[in-house]
Amino acid sequence: MPSINEIIKREVNPFDLVNLRTGNFWTENQDAKSVVESIHQEVISDIEELLDLVARDHRSRTVLLIGDAGSGKSYLLGRLKLTFNDRAFFAYISPWPDNDYIWRHILRYTVDSLIKIPEGQQESQLILWLKSLSAFTKLSVKQRIFNASIWQLLLNNRQKFIKHLKDTYKQASIYNPDIFFGILYDLTDPELYTLACEWLRGDSLSEESMELLKVKYCIDTEDTAKNILANFGKISTDTQPIVLCFDQVETQSNWNSNPQPIFNINTTIHNDNLKNFLIIISIVKDAWKQCASRILQWIKLELNG
Template identity: 25%
Template sequence: MNPLAALPNPFEGNVVLDAWTPAAVDVASIHKHAFEQCLLALDSASRGRPDSVLIVGGAGSGKTHVLARLQHHLVATANTAPDGVLRCVFVSARLQTNALMLWQLIRRRLASDLLRKQQGLTQLQRLVAHQVAEARGESPRRSVMELRVLTGADESISEHLAEVAQRLELGRDLCVALDHLVHSRFLGDAAAWLRGDSLPESALERLGLGREEHEDREEAARRVVTDLCRLAGETLPIVFCFDQIEALQSHPDDRESLFRFGRAAADLADADPNVLLISCIQTSFHDLLDVSVRDADRARIFKRHAPLAQLTREQVDALILQRLDSVEDLQKLRAQRRGARFHPFDERFMARLRAASPCTPRKVIALAAAEFEQLQRGMPPAPQDVGAFLGDAFAARRAAALERGRPEESQDTLTHGLPMLWALGGRGAAGGRPPPGADLLLPASPEPLLVSVRNETNMTSLAARLRQLAPLADGKAKAAGRVVILRDVRLGITRTAKRTQEYLADLERRGARLVQPSIEALAALEALRSLLSDARAGDLAASGDVVGELTVRDWLAAHLDEDLRELVEDLAGRGAAPPAPPEARLLRDLGDLMLRSFVARLDELAPALGCSPEEVLALAQQHADRFGVLHGPPVVLFAHVPAESLADTAG
């Protein structure tokens, strides 16, 4: 019997997805220089001198791995330090977003990473404990221990936050939200506010926060992020890791998005002396980034350069040995073959690995995985068809989006993914800055589309945003394009929100259209944009070989998901005729009721909607993608939910 047959393949899993993903193994000699540059830059930021590192490497060279090594190092050194406290605030962001909404992405990532827990406390709680300790002249470790047993009655933390907020001129609402989060009060709503999500008036009142501002959301996000940088910088450096900068581009020649990244990153560098920026870029993309970013910005955000070289012979050997020794049973088996250092591999195969081109960690591990599988099975693995690989990858990402996608995340999906989808059919690249109120300007005939994504759950804020669209749908401004309003189908429009309903009805009378993509279409669009983003950043590989963006684009165009076809038709106005305003209002009201109850009797729905049961039933049957019908008696309507999205609650 083949002793390898029952063992796991130690070379499976060769991509580090993000900086928070622990690497299977870590060879310290690989990219040692880049890692040391990060540590030197962190030391500089810790002493109040803002610093930055640009990590440059080919596809599969290990750029994200370096970030993960840094994050692991920071946790390990904090855990082993005498005081056992946080050494910095660590934030990681893959820039899969529309460049016009970059600050909103940074805000979400900063908020999410601040609320990551380790040993029972979040980064935010550890940060505040560190500040309180310094203010009291006490050990940070003592403050951390106190925070573990902190009750809502403790006022010292609140007093500290209020004092710091006043000194640093932080916004009142930010201070209130942080106080809730440190004390673990109203965690869901407070975390949502910190991320920048729209909150209903009732939630804002419960939190003690002001009404939702009608100002530019990008500017509001920039202010919150820079305020948080100043808060952290009081005692600790804050590290921002930016990966997949390439994904910001709406098309291959898009320099404006890279310029915007440079501006945003420079603003971060200026936010506080304790800021460290670490950016990752492909070698082939470096020149375009260099000419797209202003000289003044480049000097601040790319102070240190850390190129990633290909692996040396010694590094290849060390990588293989560490992977082989990571499986305990294989380690025992190898101990019996003391004369064969790389057993079960022979020297001929090792020579092939050392000569791999490009000799990157991803390539070496992929070749080793295939060889190990061949030794296990006694035959080489079937060559992987790229089309089959992309089909499986798209299906897996679509299923994951159905299972875990949240309405709050669909703005990124739409604003980042729609330009990619639009370009697949040869419709032209989205270009130019859209007018105020619109998020996208999509080329179309006879006139372009002005797309506005309106996912606010706060009806007052939604009404203000809709009112802002009126000039675009009226008079001379109408020549600029046709207005299309996109709203996640899982977000209702409250029937009692009269102004919101009135503004929307008025826009529809002026020719604007409300399009609510199905949950399946949103999941497919999320899969599309993540595949293209990974391909553009060199992070998509089949059997260790890079799958390029052009290959992915061609495959997606040839195998376009049916839900995405329908979305394109709806956006272009070639789908089903939009309902008349009264019917559209009834559809919105029915959607709002079903989102609240999910299941309801037809004879109870009709009076609540002020119409006959026959009208409600006909409307539900016309929109089978949103509503289902159980013919009784009694007749029951239910909200349509894809089966895949119920995976978490299936038992």
């Protein structure tokens, strides 16, 4: 029988800076059996409380997660996804190379994460989110009497699908609603699903592909990317929360000279009253100390490594 020391040596050390650097939790799945429950448990409990608050009142909230290099912040983000993915949709946002493309970067990584299939599910986070929109879950008296499913009734009629969403969210100031809701409809078509996801990610599509999606442009500007991402928040009034995990933000472009862009993103989400986001911003403690005086707003959870 192997000794405890031999067992430990065989296991991966999530805090080993030399042999392992944890990254995107969708591509580096954690083994639930390897999780040590006591590590970071207080922080996890605090974040769970915030997640529950967002789930109850659908108001977006922000957490600043601070810890020493190697204290397990990225690993903790993966553990949060592993623990709470049945209660929220999770998106991993890596550092961006250029502040001039920050909204497009966030949108791309958000959609990349939403198209992932959570453990125990048969459909992607994106489809689960779409089906859980209030437009499809709140039934009229007539629909309840006849046990009718709005989702099923609208699946085969693009124009009725778009009109229903426009009527449901007419007070939400949706950006280009015909196009956005049309893309959401295309997500329900297995033959168009991949193309629709590529459009939402901001990929450059051929004219033939755009014709299939009935769109005339791709998402190629910061303003368009910001507004498309905002659309997700504007109609997520009754869905599970979407957790945006910004990891290793201190490694972003020009952090030392200008750390403000990520916090401008946070301000926009709150000022525009975008619903159901829990924003987690992970940063190394030393980098935070150097820039904290220049940051205008935050909620801080101290992560002791």
